[in-house]
Amino acid sequence: MSAERPVEPWFSFLTELDAGLEEPVDLHCIGGFVVSQTYGFARETRDLDVLTVAPRDAANRLLALAGRGSPLQKKYLVYLDYVGVANYPADYEDRLTRTFPVWSNVRIWALEPHDLALTKLERSNDRDVQDVVYLARTGLINRETLVSRFENELEPYITGPTPTWHRTTLSLWLEQCWPDDPGPGL
Incomplete structure (x- = not known):
């Protein structure tokens, strides 16, 4: 691309x-x-x-x-x-x-693209969300791979005072990126 x-x-x-x-x-x-x-x-x-x-x-x-x-x-x-x-x-x-x-x-x-999207998860400001929605709408990322990579390669290594922040934020992203696709949840 x-x-x-x-x-x-x-x-x-x-x-x-x-x-x-x-x-x-x-x-x-x-x-x-x-x-x-x-x-x-x-x-x-x-x-x-x-x-x-x-x-x-x-x-x-x-x-x-x-x-x-x-x-x-x-x-x-x-x-x-x-x-x-x-x-x-x-x-x-x-x-x-x-x-x-x-x-x-x-x-x-x-x-x-999936890895790039997940680097934006912690900050998740408006521009980050726009970037992730763009990657989803252009077909550069898909829900299943994003969730799988989060659960297997990111979440187990996240440190900090709010471990549920990332999971909650990703759930919101999934709704924004694929509003008509219930797909795998978190």
Whole structure:
């Protein structure tokens, strides 16, 4: 579904970042950038949320070059945001998709749509819900896989004071995404 390269200013931003790196760096990406640039939802985002950087020691260099307050952010008004702490399905790495293979050092890997949706579960603001509804309505996610992945790869590892929050939020999402399909519940 993604184009050969991201739209501007992302293409120029990532091209300059690529030139500033001395070795290949893998970026496991989530958030609005992936929803819009990889999966085609027409919405803007000013950050590229990065879940994992490999090799790990490249993270500080990436943020210095392209993070919030960096010269590249000042030039292009977009930036990398290293998330660091997030809830995500346990086996997401097995389903990553390389997207925009146009650079030699910047290697962007997008989470598979179900995995991407589940990373939005904890915050679940209006934009997150819109993203998930978009993924459902375009057929990029389905109810059964979303529920299964939540129950088997996310819920067992969730920590925090409100473990039922995620299950309740997912139930609300299911109603919004598939109002005419009772499907498997939670």
